[in-house]
Amino acid sequence: MSLGTNLLRLAVAAALCAGSSAQAQLFRAYLISTGSDANPCTLPAPCRLLPAALNAVASGGEIWMLDSANYNTGTVTIGKSVSILAVPGAVGSIVALNGGPAISITAPNLKVALRNVVIAPVAGATAGTHGVQMTGASSLIIENSLFANLPGRGVSIVGNGTLKMSDTILRDNHGPAIYLQNGALATISTSQLIGNFGGVNAYGTTATTTIASISDSVISGWGEGASASTTIAGATVRVSVSRSTIEHTPFALQSTTSGVGAAEVNVGSSLIVENGYAWYQNGNGSSVVSLGNNQFSGNTTSVGAKSSMAPQ
Amino acid sequence: MPTALNLIRHALAASLVICTSADAQLFRAYLSGSGSDASACTLPAPCRLLPAALNAVASGGEIWMLDSANYNAGTVNIAKSVSILAVPGVVGSLVATGGPAIEVSTPGLTIALRNLVIAPAVTLPPGTFGVRVNISSGVASTISIEDSVIAGIPLSGVIAAGAVRLKVAGATVRQAGNFAFELLDGAEAAISSTYMLNNGGGVAAGSSMPGKTTTATVSDSVISGFNYGVTAQADASGAAARISVTRSTIERTSRALESHAIGGGSTEVDVGSSLIVDNEYAWYQYGTNGLILSLGNNQLSGNTGSFGTKTPMPPM
Numbered sequence: 001m002s003l004g005t006n007l008l009r010l011a012v013a014a015a016l017c018a019g020s021s022a023q024a025q026l027f028r029a030y031l032i033s034t035g036s037d038a039n040p041c042t043l044p045a046p047c048r049l050l051p052a053a054l055n056a057v058a059s060g061g062e063i064w065m066l067d068s069a070n071y072n073t074g075t076v077t078i079g080k081s082v083s084i085l086a087v088p089g090a091v092g093s094i095v096a097l098n099g100g101p102a103i104s105i106t107a108p109n110l111k112v113a114l115r116n117v118v119i120a121p122v123a124g125a126t127a128g129t130h131g132v133q134m135t136g137a138s139s140l141i142i143e144n145s146l147f148a149n150l151p152g153r154g155v156s157i158v159g160n161g162t163l164k165m166s167d168t169i170l171r172d173n174h175g176p177a178i179y180l181q182n183g184a185l186a187t188i189s190t191s192q193l194i195g196n197f198g199g200v201n202a203y204g205t206t207a208t209t210t211i212a213s214i215s216d217s218v219i220s221g222w223g224e225g226a227s228a229s230t231t232i233a234g235a236t237v238r239v240s241v242s243r244s245t246i247e248h249t250p251f252a253l254q255s256t257t258s259g260v261g262a263a264e265v266n267v268g269s270s271l272i273v274e275n276g277y278a279w280y281q282n283g284n285g286s287s288v289v290s291l292g293n294n295q296f297s298g299n300t301t302s303v304g305a306k307s308s309m310a311p312q
Numbered sequence: 313m314p315t316a317l318n319l320i321r322h323a324l325a326a327s328l329v330i331c332t333s334a335d336a337q338l339f340r341a342y343l344s345g346s347g348s349d350a351s352a353c354t355l356p357a358p359c360r361l362l363p364a365a366l367n368a369v370a371s372g373g374e375i376w377m378l379d380s381a382n383y384n385a386g387t388v389n390i391a392k393s394v395s396i397l398a399v400p401g402v403v404g405s406l407v408a409t410g411g412p413a414i415e416v417s418t419p420g421l422t423i424a425l426r427n428l429v430i431a432p433a434v435t436l437p438p439g440t441f442g443v444r445v446n447i448s449s450g451v452a453s454t455i456s457i458e459d460s461v462i463a464g465i466p467l468s469g470v471i472a473a474g475a476v477r478l479k480v481a482g483a484t485v486r487q488a489g490n491f492a493f494e495l496l497d498g499a500e501a502a503i504s505s506t507y508m509l510n511n512g513g514g515v516a517a518g519s520s521m522p523g524k525t526t527t528a529t530v531s532d533s534v535i536s537g538f539n540y541g542v543t544a545q546a547d548a549s550g551a552a553a554r555i556s557v558t559r560s561t562i563e564r565t566s567r568a569l570e571s572h573a574i575g576g577g578s579t580e581v582d583v584g585s586s587l588i589v590d591n592e593y594a595w596y597q598y599g600t601n602g603l604i605l606s607l608g609n610n611q612l613s614g615n616t617g618s619f620g621t622k623t624p625m626p627p628m
């Protein structure tokens with residue numbers, strides 16, 4: 001154990017005396033690569049893996065990963081409101097393996113934040129699926145994080161959950177970087193979605209409203225860059241793109257319906273270049289709407305109509 | 313012990329000899345999780361909590377948090393000009409318990425907060441605000457907040473009233489019960505590259521005092537949820553509030569842009585080059601002297617409705 005680690009432990013231990021007791025759940029629970037899940041997850045005695053810290057932390061509390069390590073051995077199910085972060089300068093790794101996502105949130109009404117974490121598949125083990133999968137109607141915040149090389153989706157939100165993502169890289173995932181379906185609400189800002197099979201892809205297959213906004217971000221890769229799709233009456237899906245770049249995708253802006261529902265992709269102040277289809281609009285009730293101030297170049301073709309929205 | 317930390321300590325200690333003496337206040341005061349408030353707050357002998365460092369530091373000096381820890385046990389009153397920062401790579405935590413985490417009520421100060429994390433301690437009595445600045449008279453104090461996170465505060469993340477100049481860059485304020493930034497009675501704020509997520513509201517500028525104009529600019533920022541995006545409110549004769557929004561996103565609020573003037577007050581919200589989507593009211597203009605001004609190049613979609621008048625503002 002390094003001296004730095006010991007100093008760090010001592011440092012934070014003093015701070016915690018005020019906020020913890022032997023019985024109470026912790027405001028802050030701590031993980032470290034040399035920890036043990038038999039410990040109480042305090043700073044003097046940190047735990048090793050996320051499930052132990054999740055048991056120890058109070059609802060609304062925080063889990064700090066104190067050094068660079070991997071902190072799970074299978075899908076981590078988050079069942080309470082919590083912020084999970086690696087201290088700056090450390091890599092807080094959570095792997096997707098054993099056929100499931102790295103993190104699963106199925107409970108409703110939680111407030112979960114992930115900050116400075118890295119989510120990737122583990123080589124040599126049974127492949128995982130998605131990075132984070134949320135099916136509960138909870139609030140998820142992801143900041144300063146990396147999702148890379150996952151077999152499935154980077155972040156998958158199905159149902160009435162909300163996602164706020166900022167300053168995050170989603171790279172070379174084999175599914176969409178962000179997958180939204182049936183009531184999901186997503187806010188993507190200042191993030192790079194590079195080399196995934198799909199950028200932000202939103203689907204309505206029930207009579208729900210699914211919404212995404214993308215600001216100050218870059219989408220480059222396979223599949224659809226920004227897409228809205230409905231297959232049932234009563235479904236509404238809308239994706240708004242502003243101050244962003246979508247490039248080198250087969251389908252930059254795609255809005256499709258099966259003839260029912262309402263799908264819209266609107267775009268303004270953005271760079272749309274080097275794509276196969278600059279826009280792909282198909283089906284009654286679908287629209288691709290432009291603010292008229294976008295920069296299009298080097299796109300091969302387009303399908304359907306691009307309508308205009310009046311700037312206001 | 314040839315560790316990196318010791319090397320850093322020695323290096324910094326050497327550089328400090330020129331500017332410290334046994335009696336003088338310190339240009340730089342140091343905090344560490346392993347420190348003691350009985351120490352001198354020097355690099356070889358750092359203190360533990362922020363109030364001790366504030367006592368030790370000279371006006372206009374700096375306080376460095378050297379490792380990841382929490383550095384307060386209650387509201388910290390800042391009464392001198394100072395820069396407080398956590399060194400890069402560590403979490404410099406301050407908790408709000410029983411009151412604001414940081415309180416400033418002295419005029420004429422220049423204060424910077426950099427790379428800090430402010431949150432309520434859920435296992436302690438709840439706090440109120442993250443940062444509260446109230447300068448009722450005298451010369452304005454300037455507060456800069458950079459690269460910091462303010463999360464889960466029961467009331468507003470930052471509240472500034474009176475003679476205050478607030479400068480915010482690269483902050484994240486989320487899950488506050490009231491506003492991310494609440495500005496009152498003459499406060500001036502410049503907010504840029506900041507995320508305001510899942511708060512009761514984004515930016516509020518209000519004035520109830522005749523002759524006091526409260527202003528805010530919001531640039532390159534994102535406001536998402538819940539009740540207000542930005543709201544300018546004035547309710548007394550001669551009181552004014554103005555908010556300018558550019559290159560920003562306001563979404564999924566009840567009222568994205570609100571300008572609300574009553575009782576002889578006047579308000580303005582002006583907006584350009586921005587994305588205003590999926591709100592209940594895209595704009596909410598109330599009162600003869602309440603103006604919503606648009607540069608005419610904003611992207612509006614998916615808003616349920618609007619209230620009152622949105623007035624064009626010609627680009628110049």
